[in-house]
């Protein structure tokens with residue numbers, strides 16, 4: 593069955609979001625073109641999004657206008673403008689025709705020391721610019737071994753998701769840090785437990801909006817494991833790093849929805 597927008601009321605349409613991270617030159621736009629024109633995408637149940645580096649944002653968005661593929665960014669600043677050398681505002685992303693911004697990716701939390709409060713204000717800035725914020729959360733391996741996963745997720749959700757988050761303007765991506773780029777994934781039972789917990793937290797805070805917010809799993813999602821992950825309760829799509837760089841792999845993950 594092909595999903596229509598009207599189906600959103602009764603069920604959550606899966607989202608397959610690619611995150612190219614700091615990869616991609618202008619000639620990589622050929623991958624975007626291939627994805628956007630693919631007949632496999634046209635018949636997929638998934639809503640498709642690729643978050644490209646800022647240098648490619650506008651070209652990719654213009655190239656894909658009128659196709660099922662959306663284009664997003666990987667970060668935004670919390671202010672609308674000002675003396676922030678090297679940064680990009682949410683309004684600039686919207687002006688470049690991007691539809692989404694990833695915020696709070698673990699690489700930014702770890703490398704640039706972004707804290708929950710900063711992620712929350714970036715998500716609020718994305719909302720103000722009419723972007724959908726993809727807010728990332730997830731535990732380290734040490735936290736998992738110490739049986740602190742759910743406590744960490746609770747804390748990150750409370751601190752990183754702004755008031756005013758809705759099912760339309762917010763997506764939560766659960767990415768266990770130890771699963772990113774490692775080829776390791778949690779067990780199906782562990783993903784199910786984390787997603788059920790996140791859903792309960794969001795429903796408790798945002799009521800019906802929390803019931804319908806998309807929850808993505810991220811961390812070593814590949815064509816070979818996508819179907820098994822995507823059928824888990826409360827997994828409403830995937831945030832895909834490495835496997836989103838090649839059109840064929842990304843399309844195979846969309847086809848698994």
Ligand SMILES: O=C(CO)COP(=O)(O)O
Pocket residue numbers: 611697767771772773774775810811812813831832833834835
């Ligand atoms: O960090 C990720 C997506 O944001 C996951 O990356 P990989 O799919 O390469 O593990």
